[in-house]
Amino acid sequence: MRKLLLIGTMGALLALLVSACGGSSGGGGAISVAKEGESKTTANAACEEEPVAGGSLVYSRQLETVTLNPREIKNGNGDIFAQEMIFNGIVRNDPNGSDKVVPGLAEKWDISKDGLTYTFHLRPGLKYSDGSPLTAEDIAWNLEQFADPEVNISLAGVAQGMESVKATNDTTVVVKLEHPVAAFLYNLSIFPAFIVDKAKLESEGAAYWKHPVGTGPFIVKEFATGSHITFEKNPYYFEKGKPYLQTMRWNFVTNSNTRVLALKSGEAQMADGIPFTQVTSLQSEPNLGIEEVELPQAVILIANNRVKALGDVHVRRALSLALNREQLNETVFRGTGTVPNSVLMNFELDASDQEVAPFEFNLEKAKEEMAASKFPKGFSVKLQYPAGSDYFKQMSLLIQSELKEIGVEVKLEELESAAVAEKWFEGEFEMTFPFVGTSSDVPVPDEYAAFYALPAAELDGFKSYWTNKEAEGLVEKFISSTNEAGRKAEWKKIQELFNEEMPSLNVMDFPLINGHQSNICGTEANGLGVDQLQETWIAEKSS
Amino acid sequence: MLVYLVKRLIISIVVLLGIALGTFLMIHLIPGDPAKIQLGVHATPEAVEQLHHKWGLDRSWPEQFWLYLGNIVTLNFGESTAFSSNIAELIGNRVGPSAAILIYGILIALIIGVPLAIIAALRQGGVVDNAIRVVTTFTFAMPPFWLGLMLALLLGFELKWFPVSGYEGGIGGILRTCTVPALTIGLGLLVVIVRNLRASLVTVLNSEYIEAARARGYGEFRVVGRHAMKNSVVGTITILASLFGFLVGLLVLVENVFQIPGAGTLLVQAVSKRDYQLVQTLVFLSGAVVVIIGFLADIAYAWLDPRIRLAGRS
Secondary structure (H helix, E strand, C coil), X not given: CHHHHHHHHHHHHHHHHHHHHHHCCCCCCCCCCCCCCCEECXXXXXXXXXXXXXXXXXEEECCCCXXXXXXXXXXXXXXXXHHHHHCXXXXXXXXXXXXXXXXXXXXXXXXXXXXXXXEEEECCCCECCCCCECCHHHHHHHHHHXXXXXXXXXXXXXXXXXXXXXXXXXXXXXXXXXXXXXXXXXXXXXXXXXXXXXXXXXXXXXXXXXXXXXXCCEEEEEEECCCEEEEEECCCCCCCCCCCCXXXXXXXXXXXXXXXXXXXXXXXXXXXXXXXXXXXXXXCCCCEEEEEECCCEEEEEEECCCCCHHHCHHHHHHHHHHCCXXXXXXXXXXXXXXXXXXXXXXXXXXXXXXXCCCCCCCHHHHHHHHHHCCCCCCEEEEEEEECCCHHHHHHHHHHHHHHHCCCEEEEEEEECHHHHHHHHHHCCCCEECCCCCXXXXXXXXXXXXXXXXXXXXXXXXXXXXXXXXXXXXXXXXXXXXXXXXHHHHHHHHXXXXXXXXXXXXXXXXXXXXXXXXXXXXXXXXXXXXXXXXXXXXXXXXXX | CHHHHHHHHHHHHHHHHHHHHHHHHHHHHCCCCHHHHHHHHHCCHHHHHHHHHHCCCCCCHHHHHHHHHHHHHCCCCCECXXXXXXXXXXXXXXXXXXXXXXXXXXXXXXXXXXXXXXXXXXXXXXXXXXXXXXXXXXXXXXXXXXXHHHHHHHHHHHCCCCCCCCCCCHHHHHHHHHHHHHHHHHHHHHHHHHHHHHHHHHHHHXXXXXXXXXXXXXXXXXXXXXXXXXXXXXXXXXXXXXXXXXXXXXXXXXXXXXXCCCHHHHHHHHHHCCCHHHHHHHHHHHHHHHHHHHHHHXXXXXXHCHHHHHHCCC
């Protein structure tokens, strides 16, 4: 009888498969593009009520947390997002999604006229999650660690320009800079500047990072590498009444189908990294909410300007004009992407689409640019892309067929993702997609503008090997200018110059896509896409 | 016997050394630098150099290989660069779940496969035999990540008998969380057991001593169960032992689909992060398991079969 059972099982499986395929064509709710810095969510009336404290949730996460040490990141957002639960900086990125810096452990600060001295005034009565007091001395020590490239291995660049830091009394910390740094507050708001418990770290050594004590909304209860991490509410968290959740468990689920299944079955109440292909079908599920989180993130196609043809600005413009981005957005990103109007990823500071037009698809103009170049008859070029991600193959094939129209023959080269990144770093490529998604660490363009334009960043124009004296001068001025209004105008000039020069191609700005059960409220992320789980609460299930 | 054993032992050690050298070269020769992978877009030359020094990657290859061999001999596998933790501890935590689904999977394959093989052998050429052939070939040919997902959909999502993913320890936890993954492995393995066991059963059932047993009037159950099976399983067990490599491959995929924190996923992560030390250790250890299983199997045969034992003497 076993065989019959088996045959029956297989039949049921096949039926299930067929119905699953049919199901994905349903739904079809149009996706409207959220405004920058905001996330679009399926509204749930219950979430309009006052938040309720208590409860627990399971979050199915794409990227595993490998280390909780914010100055030695091992697995990108897998690490950073967990650290954001446990630690705080003295200032924070606006939890509501704007690109502003808001108070963190410091309740206010003064900046001297010359932009060289920052005086931070701490909130009174700050405590670590174990109840021990946090002192101004601790903060000064942490900022010194932040400025030490031997300790801050993850992101030493963001501490550039720091001269000294001193705790002048119990609640005041003074930081002095060598030269003005426009993004300095932003740099202090991100993970390498998080405040960790000095005394505990010194007494426990490496063991501290398994159960770190910080000032963030949550405490680590259990950290099982490769499996999960569980959190508990920090009773000493400085925002009174928050977090709302009592406990929270993050399961590390790298397989996207498994993540979606966990969310649909209710085993998880939240899941991130929803594949583009499943957005439409999940949006039609009544008990789920799907969010598109806008952040400075793009698919960047690096053109090696040392390759003769790619060193010709007319060719680079022609390549961009020949890309049918609308079609790429439909077929690859399923409409979740945004056609960019900047070579860099989208920033809130960017000029609007009305002021600077998005990159257009215009074969006529593309052919004119090719004719004006030194390669009017076209040329052949290699494009490297990472294996293991369906949509890069699809995108590369589309680009290949589109560029054929202007006489550019693209040879595709699929490489394992680590190898693509390595070859990008070594400059051993002609065109490449070095990273699956390229996102900024700060919500302002300073970091990436420097990567592209400043030799001091030691990244050779983000490995495009593009150099431009005018851009260098403008960016130099921009990143040290502390006048907000002036920066906006300066940035527009840089954005336009970059677009004209097209050192590399921004193919598409695209969001993070998260899902949650519809009774989970307050799931919006900040402007960098980081979950703000101190704001998250569970509403009564509507019947 | 002793000569034979010593010979086998020497060969095993040579094979292990070969595995050690092979893994070392392979992981060092493929492109991808662990420091640059960790630093990503922020990889300035200074930062890369600093990490190389910290991880001992600025030493020469022979020096690194020598250290690695020393580590193996002293069973001190060092620190993982990708996870910043002790490698022995890291692997130790991951072996349990992998072993659980592997053993459970083989058990399932045997429980389903042995009766199917007997039925097929007794009805050879018939409709039932052909049906078994088609179904087991189908479950074998399906990619495990797809088969796993379908099983999770059916048994987890639709019927809600089991969770769709995750792992829990303890007997109850393993039964709850590992049944579907183990079933995926078992169904993948089924064809090997059924085809092999069926083939050897068919041969044995046609031999004279079975005819003799039948002539004595023994029931079919006794003939197959006591006489035919005894002489047919040895071959199947050998095949199972030699399939370990295939099983590890299956394990990696199944662990990924069901979010099992096992050694298979650890290996994939170690390779993608170019964690040299961890990759070397994992590959070496699984190689060692294969070698040890092979060695034990050889001893078992020698013990069972005098021809092998005596051959060592010549």
